[in-house]
Amino acid sequence: MKLFKYAIIGLSALTGLGVSSCGEVKRGEYAKGSATLFCDDGFRNILEEEIEVFEFSYPESSIIPFYVSEQEAIDTLLADGTQAIIVTRELTKEQREYMKSKFKRVVRTHCIAVDAVALITNKDNNVTSLSTAEIGDILNGKTTKWSQLAGNDTTTIKLVFDNAGSSTVSYMRERFMPEGKKISDNPNAYAQKNNATVFDIVKKDRNALGIISVSWLGDDLSAAKSIPVDKRYEGYKNENDTIATNLTTEVNILKVSDPTEKNDFNPIAYKPYQVYINSGEYPLFRKVYMISTASKSTVLNSFYMFVTGFAGQKIISKTGILPYHMNARVVELK
Secondary structure (H helix, E strand, O other): OOOOHHHHHOOOOOHHHHHOOOOOOOOOOOOOEEEEEEEEHHHHHHHHHHHHHHHHHOOOEEEEEEEEOHHHHHHHHHOOOOOEEEEOOOOOHHHHHHHHHHHOOOOEEEEEEEEEEEEEEOOOOOOOEEEHHHHHHHHOOOOOEHHHOOOOOOOEOEEEEOOOOOHHHHHHHHHHOOOOOOHHHOOOEEEOOOHHHHHHHHHHOOOEEEEEEHHHOEHHHHHHOOOOHHHHHHHHHHOOOOOOOOEOOOOEEOEEEOOOHHHOOOOOOEOOOHHHHHHOOOOOEEEEEEEEOOOOOOHHHHHHHHHHOHHHHHHHHHOOOEEOOOOOOOOOOO
């Protein structure tokens, strides 16, 4: 089993933080102390807000995040370098048994959200929608020019995505590419450091096609950041239902159709709004999991209780993806 060495070495001083608490925690109470959590970079926006509001609510608790690729997060958990991660796939049976036999840790897995992979283009780009077949052809290098999709723009499609180990890249590779082939094999594909860089490149380059988590595209959370955290917390606690997030207008967010036999050859394309993620009509979606090996009387378990509770799920709804424990409704689609 391959494990990242830095996960052990770089976290040697922090490992103790993962279990810091003040004795047994009674039902309904929150643990004090500090802990680390490793998170796929695609969900940075979600986790930053969750942590800020959690720490405001429970000032004697502290969550220290590390934003890495999905594979790094999983490898760090398996090295016992952290006791909680946020990723888009569950551990295998063998990995769970390894944690139990090697470190005497019980793996707990909880789905916290349903995310969508979004395709974005520059505001000057005329392409407004793609089918799943067209997406596959682009990723596999069969379609290389924008003119093959719409209009007579003969420039090359510049495929932009975050790091090769991310959950977003893994999802697109497994969904659209033959086994053993990578998106980076495409000569017109360019890996970036993170989702923020992908977004910035697409804003500037009219030939770029960005692959990004839809959680980076919600305007509501960006607007919320300008409000003091105490006011945000009150809003998260008191609002009674899930508000469908308005998505950013800084880039074009493409509609996606899936006219395949399993979808009754439906040609209608949908944007990744929460209601269409919920119904499955937007085809590029996946679950988001919080995986923990922490015991119940720890700050990490308290943080899990917060994330899966009403306020924590409300925060997720503000990012544009779908909270796992709440229903979505359409308020406004632009």
